Amino acid sequence: MYRYDEFDARFVKERVAQFRYQVERRLSGELTEDEFKPLRLMNGLYLQLHAYMLRIAVPYGTLSARQLRMLAHIARKYDKGYGHFTTRQNIQFNWPKLVDVPDILDDLATVEMHALQTSGNCIRNVTADHFAGAAADEIEDPRPIAEIIRQWSSLHPEFSYLPRKFKIAVGGAAHDRAALKFHDVAVEIVKNDAGETGYRVYAGGGMGRTPYVGHVVGDFVAKTDILAFLEAVMRVYNQSGRRDNIYKARIKILVNALGPEEMRRQVEREFAEIKTGGTLEVPAEEIARITDYFAPPKFEPLSDASPEFEAARNADANFRAWSDINLSTHRAPGYSIVTISLKPIGGVPGDASHEQLDALADLMDQFGIAEIRVSHEQNLVLPHVRKKDLPAIHTRLAELGLATANAGLVTDIIACPGLDYCDLANARSIPIAQRLSERFADLKRQRDIGELKIKISGCINACGHHHAGHIGILGVDKKGVEFYQLQLGGSGAEDASIGEILGPGFGEHEIVDAVERVVDTYLEKREGSERFLDTVRRLGLEPFKERAYAGWAFHI
Amino acid sequence: MPDGRSTYDSSTREPTRMPLIKNGILVEDHFETIADDAPFPTNGSIVSLARFHKDRETLLARNALLGVRLKSGESPEALGEDVLRLSVIVLEFPKFRDGRAFSWARMLRTRLGFTGEIRAVGHFLYDQLAFMHRVGIDAFEVPENITLPEFHRALGEMTDVYQPSADGRKTIRQLRAGA
Amino acid sequence: MASLPQILTANRLRDGDVVYWRGGSWVTSLADAEVFPDDPSAEAVLKAADAFVKGREVVNPYLFDVRIAAGEIKPVKEREIIRAAGPTVRPDLGKQSLGKWAYDV
Numbered sequence: 001m002y003r004y005d006e007f008d009a010r011f012v013k014e015r016v017a018q019f020r021y022q023v024e025r026r027l028s029g030e031l032t033e034d035e036f037k038p039l040r041l042m043n044g045l046y047l048q049l050h051a052y053m054l055r056i057a058v059p060y061g062t063l064s065a066r067q068l069r070m071l072a073h074i075a076r077k078y079d080k081g082y083g084h085f086t087t088r089q090n091i092q093f094n095w096p097k098l099v100d101v102p103d104i105l106d107d108l109a110t111v112e113m114h115a116l117q118t119s120g121n122c123i124r125n126v127t128a129d130h131f132a133g134a135a136a137d138e139i140e141d142p143r144p145i146a147e148i149i150r151q152w153s154s155l156h157p158e159f160s161y162l163p164r165k166f167k168i169a170v171g172g173a174a175h176d177r178a179a180l181k182f183h184d185v186a187v188e189i190v191k192n193d194a195g196e197t198g199y200r201v202y203a204g205g206g207m208g209r210t211p212y213v214g215h216v217v218g219d220f221v222a223k224t225d226i227l228a229f230l231e232a233v234m235r236v237y238n239q240s241g242r243r244d245n246i247y248k249a250r251i252k253i254l255v256n257a258l259g260p261e262e263m264r265r266q267v268e269r270e271f272a273e274i275k276t277g278g279t280l281e282v283p284a285e286e287i288a289r290i291t292d293y294f295a296p297p298k299f300e301p302l303s304d305a306s307p308e309f310e311a312a313r314n315a316d317a318n319f320r321a322w323s324d325i326n327l328s329t330h331r332a333p334g335y336s337i338v339t340i341s342l343k344p345i346g347g348v349p350g351d352a353s354h355e356q357l358d359a360l361a362d363l364m365d366q367f368g369i370a371e372i373r374v375s376h377e378q379n380l381v382l383p384h385v386r387k388k389d390l391p392a393i394h395t396r397l398a399e400l401g402l403a404t405a406n407a408g409l410v411t412d413i414i415a416c417p418g419l420d421y422c423d424l425a426n427a428r429s430i431p432i433a434q435r436l437s438e439r440f441a442d443l444k445r446q447r448d449i450g451e452l453k454i455k456i457s458g459c460i461n462a463c464g465h466h467h468a469g470h471i472g473i474l475g476v477d478k479k480g481v482e483f484y485q486l487q488l489g490g491s492g493a494e495d496a497s498i499g500e501i502l503g504p505g506f507g508e509h510e511i512v513d514a515v516e517r518v519v520d521t522y523l524e525k526r527e528g529s530e531r532f533l534d535t536v537r538r539l540g541l542e543p544f545k546e547r548a549y550a551g552w553a554f555h556i
Numbered sequence: 557m558p559d560g561r562s563t564y565d566s567s568t569r570e571p572t573r574m575p576l577i578k579n580g581i582l583v584e585d586h587f588e589t590i591a592d593d594a595p596f597p598t599n600g601s602i603v604s605l606a607r608f609h610k611d612r613e614t615l616l617a618r619n620a621l622l623g624v625r626l627k628s629g630e631s632p633e634a635l636g637e638d639v640l641r642l643s644v645i646v647l648e649f650p651k652f653r654d655g656r657a658f659s660w661a662r663m664l665r666t667r668l669g670f671t672g673e674i675r676a677v678g679h680f681l682y683d684q685l686a687f688m689h690r691v692g693i694d695a696f697e698v699p700e701n702i703t704l705p706e707f708h709r710a711l712g713e714m715t716d717v718y719q720p721s722a723d724g725r726k727t728i729r730q731l732r733a734g735a
Numbered sequence: 736m737a738s739l740p741q742i743l744t745a746n747r748l749r750d751g752d753v754v755y756w757r758g759g760s761w762v763t764s765l766a767d768a769e770v771f772p773d774d775p776s777a778e779a780v781l782k783a784a785d786a787f788v789k790g791r792e793v794v795n796p797y798l799f800d801v802r803i804a805a806g807e808i809k810p811v812k813e814r815e816i817i818r819a820a821g822p823t824v825r826p827d828l829g830k831q832s833l834g835k836w837a838y839d840v
């Protein structure tokens with residue numbers, strides 16, 4: 001993974017000093033809250049329902065054991081002993097004090113971490129496939145270019161006061177595990193007919209009040225040109241994005257208003273001009289230099305058949321189930337990708353205690369695993385694990401409450417913090433996730449249902465990515481009562497689609513039953529090996545609507 | 557006045573102004589910003605874009621320094637080739653959150669090749685000064701709390717930069733490569 | 736139509752804690768908050784809170800509606816009920832864990 005040199009280290013240190021001075025000026029009254037707010041947001045600090053919330057950047061979701069330990073330390077020293085992993089691969093702490101945040105940032109800087117631009121109207125954390133460098137279907141590791149983009153976007157003088165937030169994701173595999181098409185800009189690694197690697201660039205995707213799937217604005221951008229191209233997109237957006245209405249200020253609105261062709265034309269015009277200047281060209285040596293940081297570990301020459309692994313599968317039903325569900329195919333024989341579920345049945349999705357974080361760091365050291373990843377689905381991933389080590393790792397994870405065998409299944413739910421924590425929320429989302437998790441707890445039933453991604457948001461801002469859920473749930477406030485709207489058929493993968501609303505909302509005590517009826521409908525009507533999503537796409541909403549609202553007095 | 561910050565008392569023709577920092581020092585303002593319906597002074601005047609379009613011939617024919625003041629939604633492209641005949645371009649920051657002027661300044665320096673004064677007026681923060689300077693703004697109409705020492709402090713907070721901008725500063729990548 | 740009684744709340748600047756107005760200062764428990772029976776009295780303290788904003792003690796003061804039943808204060812909006820107690824999914828955290836206010840919706 002990337003290692004800071006003296007420049008990066010000094011940059012982060014100076015940034016902390018900058019923030020410290022901003023806090024001083026806020027406390028002295030020189031800055032009003034209105035002036036301070038965008039400044040603290042640019043350092044990831046929100047004021048939420050109960051307290052401040054600090055969002056720490058985890059660039060492209062990659063962490064070392066040392067960094068995990070620091071996060072555990074911060075949870076203990078400055079917070080209430082736990083952190084929450086987010087749908088953008090970051091980690092959030094819910095209870096820091098404003099006056100402590102500069103010290104927290106100083107501590108983070110000692111392990112090459114920061115909270116730069118995790119909020120605010122600027123370019124946010126660059127996310128990438130959480131299986132990067134390991135997946136069997138990978139064309140190229142997306143993280144080197146994600147790192148190059150991260151550096152370019154850090155304290156960019158021209159693009160720090162955008163109309164609205166800006167989210168970039170990078171993908172490097174045929175299967176999109178980074179929800180590329182729902183990002184403001186996505187960079188997808190592709191190969192052209194000549195076998196050269198370059199980037200397909202999308203713009204205008206987004207969730208929120210008005211979800212959109214992104215459009216291609218660059219079919220094949222050469223590697224050396226990618227920053228020039230992105231700068232062109234950002235410039236068009238900064239100049240022309242709406243500033244009169246925060247709900248119409250994202251680039252998705254601009255792309256939709258101009259139309260993709262006009263957007264493309266404006267971007268290309270700007271791009272051509274930037275290229276002639278030459279200052280944003282990324283030399284091949286630089287790409288190679290950064291790529292070296294992400295070289296995978298030396299994989300041992302192992303056979304893919306591992307006797308230890310097989311023996312454990314035969315001996316232990318729990319291990320067998322977990323290895324069936326939570327492992328993904330690694331490109332190196334004898335290795336596996338492990339998904340550590342942060343969705344224990346009935347638990348708070350995405351939360352981890354400081355004990356768990358420390359224990360995971362120990363586990364990594366013990367088994368020589370240098371990196372752990374945060375997925376946008378609020379789970380953790382160990383990318384390079386020898387199959388022979390899996391039984392011991394599973395045992396340890398089980399002790400830590402981190403071995404729930406539900407990756408990608410119905411209880412692997414994504415939920416935003418919702419009204420339990422968030423100042424913007426209209427309804428609670430976590431308790432709904434918990435009740436759903438408990439309702440569907442039976443593993444046999446879960447496996448029968450198969451892949452089913454439920455995503456829950458507590459407000460229209462859609463931080464739970466409900467538009468991309470196979471089942472999406474949006475919490476709304478109807479005359480002071482929490483109601484939940486169901487959407488079906490969304491997908492954040494390469495087959496991106498926005499879920500369709502089923503009908504009127506369900507009350508807090510109805511929603512779990514409604515979801516169960518929808519799932520039962522799928523089980524009854526599916527054909528062959530169809531997933532839930534496939535059945536919805538084949539049949540449309542009608543049969544699900546009918547069942548969901550069966551027994552309702554009025555005609556839907 | 558559009559921004560409400562500098563006031564022009566027409567009875568005495570003595571404008572009360574905020575301090576102007578240009579090229580890192582406090583300077584006298586040799587320009588007067590004049591309203592759309594006011595007559596031109598003998599020395600340098602700054603007019604709105606609307607007025608510039610309306611009285612272009614007259615303005616350019618005068619033997620006096622000329623400047624145009626752009627609202628945040630007005631692109632310098634609207635000045636066409638006349639931009640190079642201007643001595644100063646004033647970029648308004650109606651609210652500090654409105655970041656369009658950052659792109660206008662960069663456009664003026666890089667695409668349009670403007671070498672005159674780019675002056676920022678309106679509401680902007682100490683914390684934006686370094687960015688503003690990087691994109692090519694060289695004159696700042698500053699509020700009271702941004703003293704000259706504070707101005708320089710702001711510019712010096714970050715030793716290095718990751719990305720190129722209108723200031724032509726070497727980036728960290730270039731420094732790493734020993735450029 | 737008679738307006739509902741109101742309480743004035745804010746967040747403490749330095750640590751973000753939720754606080755409520757009581758007699759010219761701020762308390763951390765909803766149960767201890769001063770209740771304003773009518774709009775004029777409520778608006779008056781909202782204005783008075785300005786001094787605490789300028790004094791950098793609190794941020795974002797605002798009024799919210801409550802109902803009084805059997806001598807107990809109950810916010811009308813669920814958001815304020817949760818804000819007074821703590822996250823409903825972690826009864827061990829927040830004011831509820833200090834016995835200051837129990838979540839009850």
